[in-house]
Amino acid sequence: MGIIAVQYLEDSQNISPEDARKKLHTAFDTLPISKVIVGWNLAHGLVEACAEECARFDAELYRWQPLLTSDAVFVPKPEWLTIGLDREPVIHWGEPAFTFACPNHPDVRDRITARLQEIIEQEIYHGVFLDRIRFPSPMAAPMQELSCFCAHCRRVAQTQDLDLVAMERSISRLFHSPEQVFELVRLLLGGRPTGAHDETIGDLDAFLRFRIHSINGLVEAASAIIRDSSLAVGLDCFSPSLAHAVGQNIPALMPHADWTKIMSYGHTLGIAGLPYELSGLAAWMIGYLGLSEARVYRFLSDLTGLFLPSTTTELCETGIPSAGLAHEAAVAPTDNLYAGIELVDLDRFTVLNDAQITSDMRAFKSSGVAGLLLSWDLWHIPQHRLDLVRKIWVDG
Numbered sequence: 001m002g003i004i005a006v007q008y009l010e011d012s013q014n015i016s017p018e019d020a021r022k023k024l025h026t027a028f029d030t031l032p033i034s035k036v037i038v039g040w041n042l043a044h045g046l047v048e049a050c051a052e053e054c055a056r057f058d059a060e061l062y063r064w065q066p067l068l069t070s071d072a073v074f075v076p077k078p079e080w081l082t083i084g085l086d087r088e089p090v091i092h093w094g095e096p097a098f099t100f101a102c103p104n105h106p107d108v109r110d111r112i113t114a115r116l117q118e119i120i121e122q123e124i125y126h127g128v129f130l131d132r133i134r135f136p137s138p139m140a141a142p143m144q145e146l147s148c149f150c151a152h153c154r155r156v157a158q159t160q161d162l163d164l165v166a167m168e169r170s171i172s173r174l175f176h177s178p179e180q181v182f183e184l185v186r187l188l189l190g191g192r193p194t195g196a197h198d199e200t201i202g203d204l205d206a207f208l209r210f211r212i213h214s215i216n217g218l219v220e221a222a223s224a225i226i227r228d229s230s231l232a233v234g235l236d237c238f239s240p241s242l243a244h245a246v247g248q249n250i251p252a253l254m255p256h257a258d259w260t261k262i263m264s265y266g267h268t269l270g271i272a273g274l275p276y277e278l279s280g281l282a283a284w285m286i287g288y289l290g291l292s293e294a295r296v297y298r299f300l301s302d303l304t305g306l307f308l309p310s311t312t313t314e315l316c317e318t319g320i321p322s323a324g325l326a327h328e329a330a331v332a333p334t335d336n337l338y339a340g341i342e343l344v345d346l347d348r349f350t351v352l353n354d355a356q357i358t359s360d361m362r363a364f365k366s367s368g369v370a371g372l373l374l375s376w377d378l379w380h381i382p383q384h385r386l387d388l389v390r391k392i393w394v395d396g
């Protein structure tokens, strides 16, 4: 049996410390939980109640901390936001939780450093779980939302002998030909170019590597601050087949952390969920290239290895097959890799049933991942789902 960790109290309104403690206590009674990751905008009494309960059950308390999006104290200023290919700030749904600051902006880096120091000084956590360590997902609108092309990125690129302005011009040209759009998607999802050497594709490749370098530098710096205080570091990463598209190279990020969770949410129709991100990309390709659904899904399925169905309707109803999720878990050495699994029924947001959860847990287990991270969050996970985790992950 691997480790079990839980995300808890992302949204804390109207929960008393006593109720929070009770729910956590019942979860501890059901499962051998060794890490509890609590959210960022919580009343001190709530965090204290969780810390006491963790101490009683010998579990570690982690702070769940978004780095590049708002945590209600760190609120990105408009001039800090990432700039897309259309020269506009990338703003997802007008939602602060998904509106990203640029990792290359010096004020952002300073503010993150100060924020981490404040958290460390509270002396209540064993570790910090770093979330939102990425660029915004460009999947549904790459012509607008592929980022970042801000002045700070330009400047940092220059120090690496990269000309971001020339790259931007090249990348914009890729949208003129259907063949090159396929190449663009291939590279975005971490594939290698298939055609003959082409300068525009080379520029895209260099740009995507620049983004990975930027995120890696951000995480390395954040991790150093946390580890300097002898706290542990956990990372929240995109699902591996999509990670490249948001500037994450998971095997390169893992050394900066004690453990890394992959958000391989196969049944979530919201940001970072595989069906949501992939159906967004498919819809864009179908509309922009005038291709059939079947053609686009075949391409995406071959590219990702996720065994995708051939329509958006089916993808959203049945999600990613368990074999696809096992494929995601094979991305990196599994020693310190945790699989995230969604266990909360949210109307129009998750499509779950016990048979699928059982099958997904078995797939993750046989892939050899070190742990399972129950998402999100424990407060909303019904008891029968915790019992199911016990039956399959612990006793199975």
Ligand SMILES: [Zn+2]
Pocket (backbone or CB within 6 Å): 082, 083, 102, 103, 104, 105, 148, 149, 150, 151, 152, 153, 154
């Ligand atoms: Zn930037």
